[in-house]
Amino acid sequence: MPITHRHMKVFSAVIEAGSVSRAATRLNLTQPAVSIALSNLEAELGFSLFHRSKGFFAPTTEALHLHGEVTQSLLAFARMHQRADEIRSGAVGAVSIAANGALAINFLPKVIADFQVENAGLSVELKVHSSRQIASLVSGGQVDIGLIDTPVPVAGLKAEVFRLECVCIMRDDDPLQAVSVVRPDDLSGRCLIGITGDHTVDRQVDSVLSQARIDVKRSVSSAYFAIARNLVAAGGNLSIIDPINGKARLSDGVLWKPFEPLVEHELAIIVARERLSSRSTDTMYEMIKTAVQQVRSA
Template identity: 25%
Template sequence: MNLWHLKVFNEIMVSGTISQAAKNLKRTQSSISAALSNLEKHIGYNLFIRKKRRLHPVPEAYYLKEESKSILQQMRVLDQSLIKKNETGSEPIKIASMPLLAEILIPSTISKFKKKSPNSNFFVSSRQSSAVYQEISTQTFDIGIAELQNKNALVNQKEYHYECICVLFSGDPLSKKKIITPKDLSKKKCASFQPNHFITKNLIKIFEKNKAIFNPHYQFQNAGTSCVNIVDNADTYSVISPISFWLISKFNLDTSKIIFRRLSSSIPYSFGILTPSHQPMSQIAKSFLNYLENAIENMLKEINNEGVLFKI
């Protein structure tokens, strides 16, 4: 068994056909078939069942895929670390970012940076926070932005800790209050994130603690911007992150019918800039990192100027 065998096997697992695996690996179908055949001869049994021109993995194939994943990942890391990055910036700065900041903050920062370094180029990937940590810990990306997860020795992180914000209808009598309690919101319809989201989980906890009734009447993948249209009467509210508040302003959404207030039982929102702890950054990546840190500081200043940034 060799690395090429594993690479071919993993590609077939993903694509499901020899022909598609050959296209993805830019090899002939015969070479891919030969590699798979040699692998199956080596281990002594077939890894796939052929049905209707597709390859269906046997149970042992899933085991091999899981066990070989870290090997191939380490080889990618080694391969990347041996590639010489010249001073013109021809090697792209690789950035993995949570979706909230991947579409506006990152592109605008790149635009400003390219005025200083016109030869720089970038590879930007929008990922869930857990995936961003994975990419940074395996040193396949230079910089990441993510909601904070469990600390990882392979990841350096510059942390930001703030409170989530309550969104109310402007005509709600509660709008006269500066701080909103869970009991104020009891039984009201919440435009919430989905059940597995950390904000929703925290809302359930603080409502139970305060003996209030949490009613997630509307559930969204991204309640941060959806709340603008849903919170349209005194019986609805939402709870969003400070970054979602910033995005609402950047999207120029109509906020004339909503207001933002602080919660008495705070829900923490923590995010950070991540870099690999065991891989030196190129000079051009370091330079961009400074631009990114300044961009985030400016974003936080904008939120603070609106009176809704509460540091933990």
């Protein structure tokens, strides 16, 4: 019969209590059950653990030597059990997220802070890459969750796409701050900061302006929506950007207005299709999703 956790608990309790009867009380067992467990342990070990004679019961020298090792084993088992409970409840582990610079600056820090309030034992790593790089990292299992612009450029990913209504941003001293909704006519002759690289948002804006026969100045562009906002704050121009960056409260003197007709930005939350996720990753995914939905409905 192999040595079990029960054998070690009984042995340790008898040593510490000084008698079979007191050990039985401590363990909520019968005295015969404790005696049988001790006998089985001695049989497995091949030597006696206690001196037994009428009116005398005491541990052998061998038992005292063994007791320290048994105590360490019981402590290790207790630690393992505690860690298993923590893992089961999602209280330990790590989550890795990748996003472009704009989302990493103005959106994810608050989500991560909220996550850690409820998951203090978990570590979170936030990486910044391009959408194509993020898709490759998630597909290869190097990152748990990615946030990218559509279209999703890599196979083997599960993507949840959110369509977000873009907004027009301006400084708080801009003449357009008085209007409730910005329309193409309001942009005539103004400098409109674009997004570098034939971005889908800019293509939609150009189509809207072309249909309305409105001319704007396109002398400045940036790689990210967040940088476009910084340029607006510094120079007094306008930009039509995603609501995550446009509606962010940054105390930078920039405000936003709805823009009509509708211009949408598509944001995808991606995970590897074939990879089993942890509870912590699932929790983070849901928190990111909720935060995106809150921006969409704001």
